[in-house]
Amino acid sequence: MQGTVTSVSKARVGERFEELVSKHPLWQNPLLVACSKNELSLKDYGYLIAQHFYYSRGFTRLLSALMMQCDDDKFRAELSHNLWEEAGEENMEERHSNLLRKMMNDVFDIANPDGTDFKTYTVTYFDECLRFLKNTNSIGAAAFLGWGTEGVVANIYEYWFEGLKGLGVEEEALRYLSLHMECDDEHAEVIENIALSQCNDDVSSHAQEIEAAINKALDLRDEYFRAIYQDITTAKIEPLVSAICGKQPYYKVEDVPLFSSSLTQNSGVKLYSNQQQDDGINFEVSRFNIGCEVMDPRLLEIPEGCRNECHKHAHESMFYVVSGEGRVHIADEHIEVSAGQLIYVPRWVDHYSENTGEGKLTILAITDFGLTKHFSNNTDFSYRKKQQEQVA
Template sequence: MQVGQVAHAGPPVGAGEDVDALQALVNLEERQATHPFWENRLFLACKAGALRLEDFRYVFSQYYLYSRNFTRYLAGLLANCEDDLLRARITENLWEESGGIDVEKRHAQIFRKFLQEGLGIPDLAAIEYADFSRYFVREYLDFILRGHPMEAAAFLSLGTEGIVARMYGIFVEGLTKAGVPEEQLTFFRLHMECDDAHAFTLQQVMLSYAGERGWHARCADAMERALTLRTRFFENLYDAIQMRRVRSLLEKIQARKSLVANSEGGGFRHPAYTRGTPLYTNAIEKLNIDFAVDKLPFQAEVLDPRMVRIPPGKSNEHHRHAHETVFFVLQGSGYVLIDYAPQEVKPGDIVFAPRWCMHQTQNTSNEEMLLLAITDFGLTGKGFLGDYDKTARMKRAAAAK
């Protein structure tokens, strides 16, 4: 249906105003497409493949509260819309959301199946919703119920259904990178196909009010409200993922309980000059790189002591990472570059490499260099959202074996 054919619930719209409304719609769609919402940290992490299956379990168990209430948002608009033809169109959306004649195909049910079979969450009744998830859903419903139907329609079309294809494309990318198979992504694929049509219907409702005073600005505000609410929800989810990754560590810090029992088999002493467990090696002739890293057999939680060995005349990689490191030079001499500033080292020297600084160790002596590197990888490895190996290493750890 073209804009000019829309049944008008508000005052009649003249031909000139139709053109203005179309122009306004183009403007609103541009604002939608370039909204800061698209740069929220949850999306960035998704696209970077930084989210693991357990992160997505959390994200979508919270999203479930929104998803299973979706037909209520449409029903809110339906109740407030004065025009019976437009109500009939919204009902078509509702009918589709509800699975048509097969209630088992209602979208809330398809989402449930995704949670249970795609993400492995057996008991959906046990999900604890965060306050920010409840706030998001409550605000969604309230805006639609309390707002003018023109605003509710803009909120639901430009601010909601109209972003689904692109938004779910980002989720599909992240879920695929986290190992969720394509056959479990039906919920997202389905919406990527049908929600543009839903957005169009709701847009027609919005356009039917185009003759009302302040129409453009009020629709823009409504879209803004929906996108801002969702940005906050996603940013809160990102913060919660980070916190969940390190929470058990923080609990142990606070518990005042000895963790000696955790170290069973790991021991508390490592004899001088003996190897640990091989962790990583790399040799690149043209860069003069040749070194090996062993993990020392302590069951430490935050500290991650490692032994670095560099043959005479060689270097390790010029690299950086999220963990901070204290080096203790046991044997050999040379330089440690800290952000390109060479620190001369000999046995007994201690060097500190701050988080994310570029660093490299060069062994200029005639004997193998031995460095004890004490890192906080036990914390950063948990808390950093991203591909740690890709950040810290020149080659994948798996390839080093």
């Protein structure tokens, strides 16, 4: 029989691994960010869940691989209980993989989930999980599958569950997700305890291998979700790419009237403004809604003695100074500007503009936001909340 750890001390030593999980970059993964910001459509979720089906369908193989690594028959008995639940208990039709098949059919109209075109990265993700479990010892395998996999599933499913509910899907149709949100913490606990119980009261001497196994599981999932996110984003810009490659004229005079503006005040639609008197921040941004596909012309107006916030975003910008005098700060540099000047601001570089002259500073900013808007997390809004720090 392996060494045992009391449940109180188990909970305490387990906390350090839970903290490791909570700090992993997985939680900033663009796919999860897009879910939390309600940026995914039903079609996007359909793609995501169809790929995930490959993992779900094979999950009992992962559990079996861990079982195979356990010398102790008590641990195998505990795992067989997890397997029993996965298999739907008395009713085989209720096995989890089948509940997902039903959800795919009901919610996404996918009649044959097994016929999905599983991407190479989907198959690789699963194979890598299986390979790790087969080639490590029972402590590493339990850590991988406990904290690193089962321990995060309930949380991840909650993102999907809330996202789909927000799109109007009935909770009843999402039983596969809600069921796991309820039972996977318990499943994870069983597996985590298997890892801890084998440490013979000396978790610290095994901490490194446990942490390495957890990180491996989370890294693999992070990479996998990034690949899915990239495909979802590519699908969104595909019509644009097709139009460009297919030499399709987008701008049709009969649909969209020819655009012309004198760039006077209020010539666009108000988009964003902010006033923070203590910091000298005072500006207004308006947008010209002229049906551009990629270009996004905006007018930035800054009163005398004021500036806008330091910020950065995914779109690149070409500034044309319409009137006034000022200073455009880009990263650690700045450029003195006046009417008629053109300034380029690259993507993801801190920048702000200040009015150093008399009267208003007006800048026309032409950006490629029409392209970058399809990407989640395309603006770093944190700067808008930390105006004291940005000046330093």
